[in-house]
Amino acid sequence: MQAYIWAVCGAVIISALASILLPEGKTGKFINGILKLFCLSVMLTPLFAILAAGELPQGGNGSGQTELDSGFIEYMFGRRAEADAEALDTAIESEFSIAVSAEILWDYAEYAYNVTDVNIKIENFGMYGDDEHIFIIGRVESRAKEMFPDAEVNIYE
Numbered sequence: 001m002q003a004y005i006w007a008v009c010g011a012v013i014i015s016a017l018a019s020i021l022l023p024e025g026k027t028g029k030f031i032n033g034i035l036k037l038f039c040l041s042v043m044l045t046p047l048f049a050i051l052a053a054g055e056l057p058q059g060g061n062g063s064g065q066t067e068l069d070s071g072f073i074e075y076m077f078g079r080r081a082e083a084d085a086e087a088l089d090t091a092i093e094s095e096f097s098i099a100v101s102a103e104i105l106w107d108y109a110e111y112a113y114n115v116t117d118v119n120i121k122i123e124n125f126g127m128y129g130d131d132e133h134i135f136i137i138g139r140v141e142s143r144a145k146e147m148f149p150d151a152e153v154n155i156y157e
Contacts (some may be wrong), residue, residue, distance in 0.1 A: 102121075116152065
């Protein structure tokens with residue numbers, strides 16, 4: 001495809017340069033018409049090849065459906081999971097004033113992003129004492145379930 005594009009660009013540039021240098025009059029018009037036919041023939045070269053072969057080329061897998069790049073989908077959903085984990089960290093840290101580290105496990109079915117597990121590690125309870133740990137853990141769990149209702153939430157200390 002790249003060679004075809006270069007060929008078309010080259011034909012157009014040669015034609016443009018030649019038309020600049022051509023003299024005015026009947027000879028210039030005749031040569032300009034020849035150059036236009038030359039450009040047209042270069043552009044139609046793939047069509048001539050298809051007609052000579054006698055059949056149309058099949059693109060892709062031939063089934064009429066396009067396959068998606070699963071590596072790219074995994075990369076993008078991985079980036080989305082990282083962004084969701086950062087958003088969860090920020091929400092919990094700002095709401096409860098504790099230091100956490102969240103990890104989001106995901107999968108995709110039919111090219112849809114599904115969060116399966118949310119793992120939250122509480123690194124520092126901050127100003128909360130020993131008696132309030134269980135209460136804070138319950139509130140953090142409910143906040144995570146609000147953000148990801150279909151996921152299983154696990155909290156570690």
